[in-house]
Amino acid sequence: MDIEEIERRLREGVPGGIVEIHRAPYSPHLVVDAAKIRDVCRFLRDDPALRFDYLTHLSALDTGATLCTVYRVLSLTHKRTVAMRAYVPRDNPVIDTVSDIWPSAGWFERESFDLMGIEYRGHPDLRRLLLPDDWEGHPLRKDYVDPLRYQDIDNTRDYEI
Amino acid sequence: MNFTDMREINLHQSLPDGLLVTNVDKLLAWGRLSSLWYLLFGLACCAIELMQTGGPRADLDRFGAVPRATPRQADLMIVAGTVTLKMAKRVKRLYEQMPEPKYVISMGSCANSGGLFAYAYSVLKGIDKVIPVDIYVPGCPPRPEALTEALLEIQKKIQNEKYLGRGPVAAGAKE
Numbered sequence: 001m002d003i004e005e006i007e008r009r010l011r012e013g014v015p016g017g018i019v020e021i022h023r024a025p026y027s028p029h030l031v032v033d034a035a036k037i038r039d040v041c042r043f044l045r046d047d048p049a050l051r052f053d054y055l056t057h058l059s060a061l062d063t064g065a066t067l068c069t070v071y072r073v074l075s076l077t078h079k080r081t082v083a084m085r086a087y088v089p090r091d092n093p094v095i096d097t098v099s100d101i102w103p104s105a106g107w108f109e110r111e112s113f114d115l116m117g118i119e120y121r122g123h124p125d126l127r128r129l130l131l132p133d134d135w136e137g138h139p140l141r142k143d144y145v146d147p148l149r150y151q152d153i154d155n156t157r158d159y160e161i
Numbered sequence: 162m163n164f165t166d167m168r169e170i171n172l173h174q175s176l177p178d179g180l181l182v183t184n185v186d187k188l189l190a191w192g193r194l195s196s197l198w199y200l201l202f203g204l205a206c207c208a209i210e211l212m213q214t215g216g217p218r219a220d221l222d223r224f225g226a227v228p229r230a231t232p233r234q235a236d237l238m239i240v241a242g243t244v245t246l247k248m249a250k251r252v253k254r255l256y257e258q259m260p261e262p263k264y265v266i267s268m269g270s271c272a273n274s275g276g277l278f279a280y281a282y283s284v285l286k287g288i289d290k291v292i293p294v295d296i297y298v299p300g301c302p303p304r305p306e307a308l309t310e311a312l313l314e315i316q317k318k319i320q321n322e323k324y325l326g327r328g329p330v331a332a333g334a335k336e
Contacts, residue, residue: 131247131283132246132247139282139283144282146282147282150246151250153246153249153250153285153290153291154286154290155246155282155285155286156286157274157275157279157286158274158286158287159274
């Protein structure tokens, strides 16, 4: 079953869930409607022909006008993998959590929230994962400006490189 | 016998008559420099070299330096590795928990200046922005020989300090 068949099955199972199919040579992926991400994910996990039972990775991209969550799921049953993207607007980056569908999404979503500022609605414990709780901003966004201070600590270099 | 450099004392050879002439400051310094307990604490890959330095080949123990797993009984802090801003606050807390007199070795490029990560938003640009440093050891990471040298430099520093009559500010204390 290649990505076209996965897409066809998803279009039947979740109407309107797939926006497009992206055939990049290095990493083909499906673009999912962010509003239907939970339906798509649950179908991917539960459909006997798909059975994507393991979320290997979840990360995020800054594309400029939008932010994007990237999902890569694996079927241990059928031994295949597929990648998905869900785009959210930059001024309101909110998407539903999938941490109850795949528990491994829990920390990935926290990391993505921490570094990219995407809010995962319904996440049970959406705190920063890596940076301190009082950190300002989301460093992996393209428009992020490095802070000159953190609390009472000077964050500038005393030398030229 | 009279010793100018207390580190040269070899008790087995120098006390045939059970007699040793020195002064109390030097004797105390000798005691302190010969039992430098360093805080058992590593932050990144430099910690691997720190472990090698404590291990049997370099064997920091032969200079009386042994790891201590609590800051409250440690004399020396070896900052071994990359210090993030989040960790910097904890490093400072650990330093403050150590009793005076206390010493700090900044081990490796990251602790010295941020090193490889000097352009990172979340990495401290040198541990001396947070705590005072006695010895900087260059290297990425420094070899065990280099860290051993740093310990000997700390010992040299202690040897020239007056421990008694040091007043309200303890010997080794920084401004």
